[in-house]
Amino acid sequence: MAVADDTIFYEIVTRFWHPHLTKIHRNDLENLVVETVAEIERVPGREPRVRFGGDKGEWVGADAFVQFDEERGSGTFLGGSNVRYRWETDKGRLQLVNADDDEHTPIAGFHPHRRHFFVFRMSKHAFIEIKPVPEIAQDMEKLIGEQQQQSSYPITSLMPLSLARSFTEERGNVHRGKIIKYPVGADSDQGVGPHFDGGFLTLLLQATEHRGLQVQNLGGEWIDAPPVPGTFVVNIGKALEAVTQGVAIATSHRVLSPASGARYSVPFFQMIAQDVVIGKSVLAMPVEMLALRDARGKVASDSVNYAEYGQLAAGQVMLIGRIKSHPDVGQRHYPQLFHQLFPHGLPAHGSAY
Ligand SMILES: O=C(O)CCC(=O)C(=O)O
Numbered sequence: 422m423a424v425a426d427d428t429i430f431y432e433i434v435t436r437f438w439h440p441h442l443t444k445i446h447r448n449d450l451e452n453l454v455v456e457t458v459a460e461i462e463r464v465p466g467r468e469p470r471v472r473f474g475g476d477k478g479e480w481v482g483a484d485a486f487v488q489f490d491e492e493r494g495s496g497t498f499l500g501g502s503n504v505r506y507r508w509e510t511d512k513g514r515l516q517l518v519n520a521d522d523d524e525h526t527p528i529a530g531f532h533p534h535r536r537h538f539f540v541f542r543m544s545k546h547a548f549i550e551i552k553p554v555p556e557i558a559q560d561m562e563k564l565i566g567e568q569q570q571q572s573s574y575p576i577t578s579l580m581p582l583s584l585a586r587s588f589t590e591e592r593g594n595v596h597r598g599k600i601i602k603y604p605v606g607a608d609s610d611q612g613v614g615p616h617f618d619g620g621f622l623t624l625l626l627q628a629t630e631h632r633g634l635q636v637q638n639l640g641g642e643w644i645d646a647p648p649v650p651g652t653f654v655v656n657i658g659k660a661l662e663a664v665t666q667g668v669a670i671a672t673s674h675r676v677l678s679p680a681s682g683a684r685y686s687v688p689f690f691q692m693i694a695q696d697v698v699i700g701k702s703v704l705a706m707p708v709e710m711l712a713l714r715d716a717r718g719k720v721a722s723d724s725v726n727y728a729e730y731g732q733l734a735a736g737q738v739m740l741i742g743r744i745k746s747h748p749d750v751g752q753r754h755y756p757q758l759f760h761q762l763f764p765h766g767l768p769a770h771g772s773a774y
């Protein structure tokens with residue numbers, strides 16, 4: 422349901438695995454977040470019910486919102502400014518009118534699903550377009566807003582763009598890129614030990630034909646991720662895992678040292694602002710996703726780094742990572758933190774962070 426310029430955009434979805442439940446999401450295009458504002462349940466043999474504000478909201482009978490008129494085959498409801506609206510059909514098309522308007526001028530019209538078969542093989546979703554008259558759009562917003570305020574728990578669901586924007590652009594991003602050369606020679610076995618990357622997503626270009634990069638699957642087995650020309654490897658970082666409450670799992674990966682010839686790779690790490698404490702900003706994930714996460718159970722992994730995102734600011738988490746990977750440098754420049762992390766003094770090797 423949208424106005425012509427999409428500044429108001431509601432998405433009405435019935436998932437095939439929830440055939441009796443329709444969810445209404447509001448796409449907040451300014452902040453790039455999607456929020457579940459209402460759900461409508463129609464179980465055969467039961468009265469339909471409506472709930473606002475996610476799983477803490479109260480179910481109420483649908484007749485509290487829509488007064489169905491058997492004779493006319495239509496239903497009316499009260500808008501946010503006590504204007505009565507009516508859903509009706511005109512030449513088979515669903516439309517919304519002001520119930521007191523004898524002219525039946527449509528305020529919102531239904532545009533059916535369309536396919537462009539010959540030019541583009543893509544489909545256009547069915548949508549209800551609201552007349553871009555401010556009072557009407559505001560009235561719809563008000564109606565939904567009032568309902569939502571009554572329940573204290575709006576669910577914000579995940580949208581990668583919203584994450585990227587709310588955690589980086591607006592708060593000062595600290596993305597990082599580097600070019601890595603893995604030398605080969607009698608005295609070098611340099612790869613990278615098992616680790617997670619720190620931020621949201623890593624885009625990794627494997628610039629030479631060497632195999633060597635491996636990722637760990639859910640069962641803990643290491644599998645090869647050989648270079649595929651013209652592609653990036655995309656790793657999920659530990660910050661994305663933390664902010665999604667573990668729904669997205671960070672990619673445990675390592676690099677075996679090249680057997681011959683220098684290997685080059687170019688990772689780009691999409692990071693977050695240094696002052697963000699992710700533990701304070703976790704997204705309220707849809708309950709069905711949390712259920713899937715729990716059903717998946719514990720993930721086996723050899724990587725242990727960046728576990729501190731829940732409690733510390735991202736910049737501190739990064740600094741701990743740096744000190745653990747280069748303890749000699751950490752000892753020189755951050756003696757206090759070094760001592761907390763290595764109370765027994767300098768370890769024989771840094772760990773791969
Ligand atoms: O060189 C690679 O393929 C991966 C490097 C890596 O995982 C890292 O720098 O975090």
Ligand SMILES: [Fe+2]
Nearest residue numbers: 616617618674
């Ligand atoms: Fe990495």
